[in-house]
Amino acid sequence: MPARKLDFYFSSTEPLRNLAQAARQLDDLQKIFANIAPSALAQACCVKQFSAGVLCLLANNAAVATQLKQLSPRLLAGYQKQGRQVTSIRIEVQVTNPAPRAATQAEKKALSLDSIKNIKDLAEQLEASPLKEALLRLAGRRDAGP
Numbered sequence: 001m002p003a004r005k006l007d008f009y010f011s012s013t014e015p016l017r018n019l020a021q022a023a024r025q026l027d028d029l030q031k032i033f034a035n036i037a038p039s040a041l042a043q044a045c046c047v048k049q050f051s052a053g054v055l056c057l058l059a060n061n062a063a064v065a066t067q068l069k070q071l072s073p074r075l076l077a078g079y080q081k082q083g084r085q086v087t088s089i090r091i092e093v094q095v096t097n098p099a100p101r102a103a104t105q106a107e108k109k110a111l112s113l114d115s116i117k118n119i120k121d122l123a124e125q126l127e128a129s130p131l132k133e134a135l136l137r138l139a140g141r142r143d144a145g146p
Helices: 006-010 014-036 039-043 062-081 113-125 130-144
Strands: 045-051 054-059 088-093
Touching (some): 014 062, 054 062
């Protein structure tokens, strides 16, 4: 069977034609949004749905949603200037993956062999103490593996 373009399959049935048309419409609305919105906002939200003149935008967080609310008259005018029949804009917040925390996401870095040697040398110079035991344990972890 010869390879065919995806458009062939999308145009094969009425429901798939409707789906492809809706996807193209959302893509066009997203491109217009990227052109009329400030770049920082355009990266922090996307077009979710367009139905009966109502454009629904998804914001990554409440701060972005607030800024979109303030800009909605300008955005609405921008869409209308592009010939789109957008009559109102609805904004929803959908948090994607939260920003990683520095403490929980910090990678544990292995000590170099020179560092291990220096720690062992220091421990050997100390008298028996909790510090000496801790340094030997630290050096031993590296010898046993990560």
